[in-house]
Amino acid sequence: MNMAMSADGKVSTYRRETFSLGTREDRYLMDVIRSKVDAVVVGSRTLQLDGWAMRIRYPELRRKRAQRGLNPHPLNVVLSTNLNLKTGKEFFTFPDTEKLIITTRSAPHFRIRKFQKLADVVVLKRARIRPGDVLDILWQRGIKRVLIEGGGTLNFSFFEADLVDEVYVTITPRILGGGMSPTIADGKGFLRKSHPRLELVSSRRRGNEVFLKYRVIKR
Ligand SMILES: NC(=O)c1ccc[n+]([C@@H]2O[C@H](COP(=O)([O-])OP(=O)(O)OC[C@H]3O[C@@H](n4cnc5c(N)ncnc54)[C@H](OP(=O)(O)O)[C@@H]3O)[C@@H](O)[C@H]2O)c1
Structure with missing residues (x-):
């Protein structure tokens, strides 16, 4: 998993505005x-x-x-229960990435047909997308190394399923505040006895940013 957050632990503003929290150094690390x-x-x-x-x-x-014999870009994957997505985003219009949408039986057929023109679409028989299903689908396609890039709702579900090995966090020099602003792991939240614990693998400061790498201690 890789995320950038403000010094007060938020990954976007309370309006979930689109902007880059990190510097070019962070963008390079992301790449x-x-x-x-x-x-x-x-x-x-x-x-x-x-x-x-x-x-x-x-x-x-x-x-x-x-x-190394790999495609120039990694496979771009989005999880969407009912395919209520906009097609005009760069995710769909950028020509050089392979795209995969994982959805469920709740998605209407007309939307499945629409998105099949833009991406490979896998429709699960169940009503929810479980993180384990996602990794199974990717594994069947020969995919072994998977990067989770948010947001906090998605991240929480992978932590909850104990399917995260490493977490990269960039701390950017901002305070975004807001009780409802998204964080690295949102969802329902964990409790005292059952939250994931991390081991700090490395830390690096560059200018006003700090780059952290953690390993998740397996439960
Ligand atoms: N700073 C950073 O590094 C960074 C990185 C990424 C995102 N962000 C920010 O995070 C915010 C969005 O985060 P978010 O928490 O609101 O949404 P999110 O995690 O991006 O998306 C959550 C949605 O994904 C769908 N979904 C399908 N399967 C899922 C599963 N197994 N687990 C969880 N979700 C699943 C659900 O919607 P459906 O009902 O449609 O299926 C769910 O509501 C934005 O403001 C964005 O800018 C920041």
């Missing part, structure tokens, strides 16, 4: 992390609000992937 994975997964609301293609901007990183 380095993307360059090491086979797929990047986001939740439907991050796609609706931000809608960026999860691509690798730096040509040298794309070249390194090509040398």
